Amino acid sequence: MRANRSLEIGTGLFVLLGVAALLFLTTQLPASGMKFGFGKPAGYEVTAEFDNIGDLKVGAPVKMAGVRIGEVTRIDFDTNSERAEVWMNIYKKFNQIPMDSFASIDTEGLLGGEYISISPGGLQTYLKNGSRIEETQSALVLENLINKFFANFSNKSGSGSQGGSKGPK
Amino acid sequence: MSDGSREGVLEGLRKTGVTALFFGRLLGACVPALGRPRLIIAQIYNAGARSLIIIMLSGLFTGMVLGLQGYDLLHRFGATSALGTAAALSLLKELGPVLTALLFAGRAGTALTSEIGLMRATDQLTAMEVMAVDPLRHVAAPRFLGGLIALPLLTAIFIVVGLFGAQLVGVQMMGVDRGIFWSQMQSAIALKDVTEGVVKSVAFGAVLSLIAVNEGYHADPTAEGVGRATTRTVVASSVMTLLLDYVLTAAFL
Numbered sequence: 511m512r513a514n515r516s517l518e519i520g521t522g523l524f525v526l527l528g529v530a531a532l533l534f535l536t537t538q539l540p541a542s543g544m545k546f547g548f549g550k551p552a553g554y555e556v557t558a559e560f561d562n563i564g565d566l567k568v569g570a571p572v573k574m575a576g577v578r579i580g581e582v583t584r585i586d587f588d589t590n591s592e593r594a595e596v597w598m599n600i601y602k603k604f605n606q607i608p609m610d611s612f613a614s615i616d617t618e619g620l621l622g623g624e625y626i627s628i629s630p631g632g633l634q635t636y637l638k639n640g641s642r643i644e645e646t647q648s649a650l651v652l653e654n655l656i657n658k659f660f661a662n663f664s665n666k667s668g669s670g671s672q673g674g675s676k677g678p679k
Numbered sequence: 680m681s682d683g684s685r686e687g688v689l690e691g692l693r694k695t696g697v698t699a700l701f702f703g704r705l706l707g708a709c710v711p712a713l714g715r716p717r718l719i720i721a722q723i724y725n726a727g728a729r730s731l732i733i734i735m736l737s738g739l740f741t742g743m744v745l746g747l748q749g750y751d752l753l754h755r756f757g758a759t760s761a762l763g764t765a766a767a768l769s770l771l772k773e774l775g776p777v778l779t780a781l782l783f784a785g786r787a788g789t790a791l792t793s794e795i796g797l798m799r800a801t802d803q804l805t806a807m808e809v810m811a812v813d814p815l816r817h818v819a820a821p822r823f824l825g826g827l828i829a830l831p832l833l834t835a836i837f838i839v840v841g842l843f844g845a846q847l848v849g850v851q852m853m854g855v856d857r858g859i860f861w862s863q864m865q866s867a868i869a870l871k872d873v874t875e876g877v878v879k880s881v882a883f884g885a886v887l888s889l890i891a892v893n894e895g896y897h898a899d900p901t902a903e904g905v906g907r908a909t910t911r912t913v914v915a916s917s918v919m920t921l922l923l924d925y926v927l928t929a930a931f932l
Contacts, residue, residue: 518724523728524728525723525832527731528831528832528833528835529832532831535835535877539771567866581858623761
């Protein structure tokens with residue numbers, strides 16, 4: 511009887527573990543699934559509006575001088591200003607970030623993920639829970655940059671050839 | 680065509696036929712076997728719960744190696760933020776189902792074959808038949824169902840442990856950002872990728888359990904015969920796993 515009981519407990523444990531793993535895979539991994547956070551470190555919340563957030567995602571790091579000081583917790587579209595609004599959780603110990611700091615969206619390496627980079631301003635008042643960072647710069651979308659570059663390039667080469675025909679006279 | 684080779688072809692055909700017929704009878708015996716869940720639970724314990732440690736250890740190290748190799752490769756392209764995606768996709772779609780199936784064949788498949796083969800060699804199966812107890816229903820079907828249920832669960836555990844192994848190396852050791860590791864993974868993976876892994880593991884569970892039970896059931900009733908049947912189980916299981924993996928991958932793409 512005892513042997514039978516431990517067998518049943520072992521089987522129950524195994525099945526439970528397996529089902530939990532399956533649930534994790536179906537709900538936590540795909541973008542379509544629901545998610546619950548992995549327990550965020552305590553901190554305060556700051557928002558910022560961007561014209562274009564590019565490929566920024568929830569969970570992306572917020573960095574200052576390259577050091578991780580927080581993470582993106584929510585992204586939404588503000589219908590009034592027609593810009594993207596980003597909520598960030600800044601860790602509690604980084605509590606002396608000037609009010610007039612500047613937030614920009616940068617890319618880690620050429621193919622890397624995007625993150626928010628904060629450059630400190632000069633004010634003596636600091637960001638606190640619920641503050642908004644006013645100065646922002648949008649993500650650099652590589653395709654747009656390339657388009658601009660080629661547009662410039664073809665304009666320049668057009669005017670360049672005109673200048674060349676004038677030159678010899 | 681010489682007599683010997685014709686005999687060989689015929690014998691191969693006969694074996695295939697025996698397996699197919701056995702599979703049909705086994706499926707027929709599965710329905711009444713469901714009425715005795717205790718027998719199935721015991722087999723889930725044998726095939727699944729007792730393989731848990733080896734599966735988790737293998738999953739952990741597979742994930743850690745993925746973390747190391749993936750980091751080294753992606754670092755050359757400055758794309759270490761894709762580490763989570765790369766590790767999760769390879770674990771979900773290939774490494775998880777295939778490695779778990781291969782381990783399962785070695786750990787549980789051989790045990791099934793030798794157990795049933797020994798029952799055959801010591802005339803236990805015949806005794807059951809004499810007592811009007813259907814050995815298919817009481818011995819083969821519960822083992823088949825146990826393997827069929829256990830392998831997908833083992834695969835899911837393998838993948839999850841592997842993911843945390845990859846995060847252990849990638850995030851804790853190599854310093855990839857934790858948020859990027861998980862958020863890039865979650866945005867790149869669709870439910871379809873998870874389904875592919877689950878479908879594969881269910882298919883492997885059915886095929887490997889069938890092979891193991893079939894080999895044991897039809898083993899020569901001698902010590903040598905049981906040994907050879909066990910070897911055949913491992914060989915046939917491994918080959919079938921890899922072959923079926925290709926077919927299923929092609930079907931899913």
